[in-house]
Amino acid sequence: MTEQNVRRRGGGKRKRQRGRGEQAMVPDAEFTSYYGRPVVKASPWQADIPAYLFLGGLAGGSSLLAAGADLAGLPRQRRSARLVASGAIAGSLFALIHDLGRPARFHHMLRVAKVTSPMSVGTWILSAYGPFNALATGGELLGLMPDPVRRSRPGRMLGVAGRPGGIVAALIAPAVASYTAVLLTDTATPSWHAAKRELPFVFVGSAAAASGGMGLVAGPLDESGPARNMAVGGAVLELGASRIMQHSMGIAAEPLRQGTAGTLHTAATALTATGALGAVAVRRSRIASALSGLALTAGSACTRFAMFHAGQASAHDPRYTVVPQRERRDRESSPT
Template sequence: MSDHAAHVSAETVRGNGQGSGRRRGGGKGDRVMVPPAEFRSYYGRPIVKPPVWTHDVAAYLFTGGLAAGSALVAAGADLTGRPALRATGRVAALAAVGASGYLLVKDLGRPGRFLNMLRVAKPTSPMSMGTWILTAFGAAAGAAAVAEAAPYLPRRGALGLAARALPTAGRVGGLVAAGTAPALATYTAVLLADTAAPSWHEAYPRLPFVFAGSALASGGAAGLIGAPVAEAGPARTLAVAGAALELTATHGVEHRMGLLSEPYRTGKAGRLLRAARLLTAAGAVGALVGARSRAVSALAGVALLAGSAATRFGVFEAGRASAEDPKYTVLPQRERLAARGDA
């Protein structure tokens, strides 16, 4: 921390009701002459640099999770003989990862920057690892989705050979995509926690669980929307389990990080996360009670998708808010200094 930031930290806490304000006279009950501290930095700028990412990144967080969850649903359906659920999961995974690639390139500014990131693999960089994970997942998910065209190809000639080979290639691609899915679902949480935004950084033990639960809920939701109820059992189970994990982990982020939980409960982020909680809970209940109704299952899936999206956007907004307000940098620093001094 710079000398000026240290000075701001000390002065901020010194005037924050700690009993060190200057009083007139000295008798009991005299009026405090020092006004309440204002949390600000040099020229009113934030102490840490706020993220420069746009809402395209928040949408990328959602589509990446949807792709990962859908791939897991598709692989399970393939192994248990549920063709409609398998097709739904594979198509949803390909569409979502395609949207993720578009959003990532849009944020980077031009496709060449994405390709340049593939020139090296840097294990210590979440962005570098994420680029490779997205690329590997996209190739595998694409192979799995293309295999769904096999029944529509002619049975003679070169296309006939392709039609006979596609199911095997699709299964391999689907299993590879499912194996990569956990990394795709959670690497974005590591990416956020690796920044200087205080409420993202402090949430590093819990944020991967939030994103994993959100991914499972959204993947299960896609299965509930696209598959008949006779085949949607695994998607239903995955959706409910993911919703439970998402709600539990989000509650921890909102209430168990002291002051740095506040941005998750207030402002735009708070409104989004409250809406996410209602939508996710309603979707989980609908998934349970709608086991015999295609309409109820589809509505539950829509609610779960909307809840997953609201969770990602809420987390995104909370991190930005914590970086823009100096108190979320100053007070935790002061608490850590005091704890070290007591030790």
């Protein structure tokens, strides 16, 4: 092996000293890759995808809130939550299809069902959730129609199907809120993959905080109990799981504290904590409750965008791929 090859492979130098043979003088490693290309190819996803992640979580949480309000006899809270769920899932599907480029590509994914593919499973989850959520929302909109429309045969049928549709949508809703975390962590992107144990809990908590927050914004103050409880519980779960996640991610958590991702993550933590405290402390003010709800919803959106940008940044830096690999190798080779 020539000296030139040594420099290429390890960046080291060979130095001959009298009476001591050859010694390899190796400087600190520089994390570079062949031709300056990343070790892991960054995802081609654009800003549509974090919006899709956020709106899907908001839709799933709102369906759960609507079902709870329905069973508790809170009609105005139920109606507002179902309308939020429908708007959010429509926006989520639009963002996904826009990222795919052509609507037909979403349809093509329904040709197969592959349980080992989070994207395939997610497509089927959304396809199952959408019609039942539409039935529930149709029942709510029917209640705003004139009596002749409500009493017609289609109106009666839609009114009967509204409540069962909402219950079935609520049963599918947890999968809608959480499968996107599996979609991210199933990739080779360092910061996403390193969060595979905790990210589903972060996303579920974030979805609950956002949907509860929107319940405080859109629902009446005298029926806001379920929304308030959901918002506070989701915020506690999100903040706690995020803290544990950052600790377990090791060096792969660094991109979540730097650059655009760091700014968004700081904003997410501040907005979620402030919104939760406001929801607990101020219960009789409509304006304060709405502001708390907006803070929780904005914090949830920042969480999704922060995680997205952290993953993209980690893919561009070889250090976040190489160092965890070496750490795993050292753990596996060390005696137990």
